[in-house]
Amino acid sequence: MSVDVTVYGARYSVYVRAVLMALESKGVSYDLVPVDIFSKSEDLDAYREIHPFGRIPALRHGDFILYETAAINRYVDEAFLGPPLQPAQAENRARMTQIMSMTDSYAYQPLVWDVYVERISNPKDGKPTDEALIAAALPKARIYFKALHYLMGCQAFLAGEAPTLADFHAAPVFGYFLEAPEGREVVKEFPRVQQWWQRISATEAFKRAVGS
Numbered sequence: 036m037s038v039d040v041t042v043y044g045a046r047y048s049v050y051v052r053a054v055l056m057a058l059e060s061k062g063v064s065y066d067l068v069p070v071d072i073f074s075k076s077e078d079l080d081a082y083r084e085i086h087p088f089g090r091i092p093a094l095r096h097g098d099f100i101l102y103e104t105a106a107i108n109r110y111v112d113e114a115f116l117g118p119p120l121q122p123a124q125a126e127n128r129a130r131m132t133q134i135m136s137m138t139d140s141y142a143y144q145p146l147v148w149d150v151y152v153e154r155i156s157n158p159k160d161g162k163p164t165d166e167a168l169i170a171a172a173l174p175k176a177r178i179y180f181k182a183l184h185y186l187m188g189c190q191a192f193l194a195g196e197a198p199t200l201a202d203f204h205a206a207p208v209f210g211y212f213l214e215a216p217e218g219r220e221v222v223k224e225f226p227r228v229q230q231w232w233q234r235i236s237a238t239e240a241f242k243r244a245v246g247s
């Protein structure tokens with residue numbers, strides 16, 4: 036579908052990846068306009084006209100500008116044709132929202148920043164690793180995985196039998212966490228969650244979003 040859609044951000048961001056997964060799943064074409072949050076603050080001044088908090092992503096569809104990933108992805112699902120990305124049934128829809136919020140509140144910081152950044156990204160950049168941060172993050176990761184294990188039950192995806200916005204929120208966070216050896220070890224304790232990861236990471240939407 037050729038429409039006037041722009042995503043502002045960088046492909047390395049888990050939240051940008053979540054939005055790209057939604058757009059890819061809907062078959063919506065988009066331009067990715069680079070915004071590097073690690074650049075000097077002055078470089079971000081123009082971008083703050085779009086996103087006053089200076090975070091990525093933001094989305095523009097024609098004249099309509101939107102930021103906050105959960106809002107963007109709901110809009111993408113509702114504004115464009117393509118397979119539904121939110122469950123029709125109220126309970127599953129609530130689960131989807133719950134898992135998106137859990138991922139923001141309890142998983143993003145420990146899995147991405149405390150484990151991935153400390154174990155993988157810092158050494159690559161010649162920075163020291165804070166082992167205490169990693170050690171403190173792993174029990175938090177276990178709580179998150181245990182909750183996902185129970186919430187997803189025997190369904191193929193986190194909030195039903197087809198991928199939803201919950202999967203798009205969680206998958207990029209998993210992708211980074213699993214680069215760390217500790218991450219791979221922890222996930223082995225949760226076979227249902229591990230099987231989900233194999234399913235979601237094999238989707239074209241995920242592969243295109245991460246640029247593989």
Ligand SMILES: N[C@@H](CCC(=O)N[C@@H](CS)C(=O)NCC(=O)O)C(=O)O
Pocket residue numbers: 048049050051072089090091092102103104105
């Ligand atoms: N609540 C925001 C979070 C977005 C977010 O934190 N993005 C990160 C990159 S993954 C960012 O822009 N960080 C820049 C910063 O913390 O200054 C959303 O849902 O879009």
